[in-house]
Amino acid sequence: MRLSELLGRPVVDADGTSLGEVRDVRLVQDGPLQGTFGAAFRVDGLIIGRYEVASRLGFDRRGVKGPWLVATIVGRLARSSRFVAWEHVDATEHVIRLRRRADELQPPAPLPQLRTGSVG
Amino acid sequence: MDDDPGVTRPAGLVIDAALELLDRQLVDSDDSLAGKVDDLELTPSEDDSHVLYVTAILSGPGALGPRLPGRLGRAWSALFDRLHPAEHPEPIRISFGVVQSLGPRIRISMSRHHLGVNSFEHWTREHIIRRIPGSGDASQ
Amino acid sequence: MKRLISVTLGILTAIGGFVDIGDLVANAAVGARFRWNLAWVVLVGIGGIILYTEMAGRVATLTKRATFDIVRERLGPRMALGNLVASMAVTFLTLIAEVAGVALALELATSVNYLLWIPMAAALVWLVIWRVRFERMEEVFGLLGMALVVFAVAAWRLVPSWGDVVDLATHPHVPTGEGAPTYWYYAIALFGAAMTPYEVFFFSSGAVEEGWTHKDLVTNRANVFVGFPLGGALSLAIMSCTAMVLAPAGIGVDHLSQVALPVAATLGRLGLAVALLGFFAATFGAALETGLSLGYSVAQYFGWPWGKRQRPVDAARFHAVVLVALMIAAAVGLTSIDPIKVTEYSIVFSAVALPLTYFPILVLANDPEYLGDQTNGRLRNLLATVYLVVIVAAAVAAIPLMIATKGGG
Numbered sequence: 001m002r003l004s005e006l007l008g009r010p011v012v013d014a015d016g017t018s019l020g021e022v023r024d025v026r027l028v029q030d031g032p033l034q035g036t037f038g039a040a041f042r043v044d045g046l047i048i049g050r051y052e053v054a055s056r057l058g059f060d061r062r063g064v065k066g067p068w069l070v071a072t073i074v075g076r077l078a079r080s081s082r083f084v085a086w087e088h089v090d091a092t093e094h095v096i097r098l099r100r101r102a103d104e105l106q107p108p109a110p111l112p113q114l115r116t117g118s119v120g
Numbered sequence: 121m122d123d124d125p126g127v128t129r130p131a132g133l134v135i136d137a138a139l140e141l142l143d144r145q146l147v148d149s150d151d152s153l154a155g156k157v158d159d160l161e162l163t164p165s166e167d168d169s170h171v172l173y174v175t176a177i178l179s180g181p182g183a184l185g186p187r188l189p190g191r192l193g194r195a196w197s198a199l200f201d202r203l204h205p206a207e208h209p210e211p212i213r214i215s216f217g218v219v220q221s222l223g224p225r226i227r228i229s230m231s232r233h234h235l236g237v238n239s240f241e242h243w244t245r246e247h248i249i250r251r252i253p254g255s256g257d258a259s260q
Numbered sequence: 261m262k263r264l265i266s267v268t269l270g271i272l273t274a275i276g277g278f279v280d281i282g283d284l285v286a287n288a289a290v291g292a293r294f295r296w297n298l299a300w301v302v303l304v305g306i307g308g309i310i311l312y313t314e315m316a317g318r319v320a321t322l323t324k325r326a327t328f329d330i331v332r333e334r335l336g337p338r339m340a341l342g343n344l345v346a347s348m349a350v351t352f353l354t355l356i357a358e359v360a361g362v363a364l365a366l367e368l369a370t371s372v373n374y375l376l377w378i379p380m381a382a383a384l385v386w387l388v389i390w391r392v393r394f395e396r397m398e399e400v401f402g403l404l405g406m407a408l409v410v411f412a413v414a415a416w417r418l419v420p421s422w423g424d425v426v427d428l429a430t431h432p433h434v435p436t437g438e439g440a441p442t443y444w445y446y447a448i449a450l451f452g453a454a455m456t457p458y459e460v461f462f463f464s465s466g467a468v469e470e471g472w473t474h475k476d477l478v479t480n481r482a483n484v485f486v487g488f489p490l491g492g493a494l495s496l497a498i499m500s501c502t503a504m505v506l507a508p509a510g511i512g513v514d515h516l517s518q519v520a521l522p523v524a525a526t527l528g529r530l531g532l533a534v535a536l537l538g539f540f541a542a543t544f545g546a547a548l549e550t551g552l553s554l555g556y557s558v559a560q561y562f563g564w565p566w567g568k569r570q571r572p573v574d575a576a577r578f579h580a581v582v583l584v585a586l587m588i589a590a591a592v593g594l595t596s597i598d599p600i601k602v603t604e605y606s607i608v609f610s611a612v613a614l615p616l617t618y619f620p621i622l623v624l625a626n627d628p629e630y631l632g633d634q635t636n637g638r639l640r641n642l643l644a645t646v647y648l649v650v651i652v653a654a655a656v657a658a659i660p661l662m663i664a665t666k667g668g669g
Contacts, residue, residue, distance in 0.1 A: 003160040024138040035217015041174040066626040067641040143333040156563035245576035255572040
């Protein structure tokens with residue numbers, strides 16, 4: 001399947017409450033070795049959020065500095081984002097059902113950036 | 121290019137696919153631009169079908185079409201199918217094992233000329249550009 | 261000497277971007293109708309374009325990637341596509357106007373009807389893009405465009421007291437006989453002409469074409485701080501010329517010839533010849549920029565190889581886009597659609613498209629993944645945010661005002 005088939009799909013929790021849509025897929029590099037790349041990326045879980053803009057710009061997962069106005073508005077929108085581990089996900093139908101309730105989910109852990117300060 | 125160091129990849133690196141991989145620029149072994157990461161192929165593990173691994177990068181109009189909204193996306197995919205020489209066109213597939221480094225640009229260890237048929241580029245090059253004198257020379 | 265040459269990128273962008281057909285017509289028309297009551301808009305426009313072009317140039321210099329390249333990975337393919345389509349539509353309108361502008365300049369010089377010049381103008385623009393090196397292209401048209409300085413000379417001769425002008429400019433008001441909606445419509449048009457989207461795409465792509473690295477950050481700033489104020493000064497000179505000559509006579513600007521009238525009146529045939537050279541260089545330079553920008557934006561969105569440094573066979577789709585765009589622009593021009601009207605539409609729609617262009621740049625300039633520790637400081641962010649609010653206001657008001665004033669009639 002393709003990753004894009006996961007993105008944008010509506011998500012409901014174990015009680016049937018809507019949580020938003022799939023905004024991103026968290027990958028962990030602990031799979032079998034691939035060619036010269038190294039260990040393969042494994043799907044670890046989904047980032048679910050209500051507002052595409054907030055997740056797009058990474059405001060829900062990174063310390064993105066920004067102009068105060070943008071950071072405040074978009075940052076507020078980002079607070080609804082949640083992370084759910086892949087084992088709790090049932091993606092057999094278009095609407096993704098979780099085997100957890102909303103109050104059992106945490107916001108996604110912030111990730112260190114791939115490049116730290118080395119520029120140019 | 122002197123910049124763009126490869127990123128060290130400790131095993132266990134955690135990234136978010138849409139933020140760090142999707143829509144990133146691909147650069148080939150000659151430092152040429154080789155398209156974007158338009159989608160990623162996920163394959164179930166042989167041991168446990170619920171476990172999914174990222175096995176390839178998909179690129180080109182065949183991969184981007186489905187990500188564009190509605191009619192435009194369908195038209196884009198249809199155009200790709202029309203210009204592609206094969207009977208059942210597949211998008212350009214780059215096995216993830218060929219990826220050398222991640223970051224703002226994703227470096228792959230092969231030349232873009234070996235990536236498979238790039239229908240748009242091939243068509244425009246052969247039917248338009250090659251017919252104009254001077255197409256093989258760099259600007260003076 | 262090398263530093264001097266590298267400043268020419270800024271000058272070309274500025275001459276082409278700040279004093280292209282849109283600016284020539286807009287500044288002349290505004291000067292003829294409102295005298296100096298809208299001069300402040302030019303200053304606001306200079307501030308905005310300096311601020312945002314420096315940011316885009318900084319990103320391009322440090323990441324070696326141009327704006328549109330990065331916009332897609334930051335905003336996603338759908339939003340970026342919307343951005344691409346809107347920017348391309350506006351830039352394409354501008355290209356049509358510029359090609360017609362080149363033809364008009366040639367008509368003024370030769371008295372041969374401009375429609376006959378359009379195919380040649382488009383072909384010449386294409387040929388320069390096909391064969392001439394980026395640096396040489398900049399140098400030639402940057403320097404030739406300086407011929408527009410003749411407007412500054414004419415303005416110097418025409419204006420009896422600059423103190424009075426400054427006084428008038430700093431106390432703007434809606435002149436009697438004009439309505440407030442018309443005043444603001446022209447303000448937005450002038451603003452749109454000053455901050456047209458293609459300027460940023462061209463500048464950031466040019467920085468990559470020229471191979472700027474972090475050592476060139478200073479060059480980036482020099483280009484922006486020399487080039488754009490220069491363009492702004494020339495705009496104000498054109499405005500002053502028509503304010504002094506056309507306004508008292510009640511002459512409006514419906515044709516390019518009227519823009520040159522004050523120079524001809526003050527400096528005679530030699531002045532006119534220089535002005536026409538300036539028109540040609542500015543519109544030709546802008547046609548190069550807009551044509552290339554169309555190729556840049558499409559190629560950068562899809563990740564295709566792009567740029568004049570490539571052999572055309574290695575960047576076939578990029579060159580095909582530029583070629584097709586020029587052909588269609590010439591075809592549209594040949595329908596004898598009024599070039600001044602097309603120009604007007606292009607600048608008003610530029611104003612509408614501005615938020616789409618500038619918001620992503622602001623976001624990028626704050627992202628440490630791309631700029632490391634060279635992200636915007638607080639003051640710059642504050643200024644940029646204020647401008648973004650102004651840009652959004654202008655974008656929202658543009659079309660309603662155009663309808664309400666029947667195109668500023």
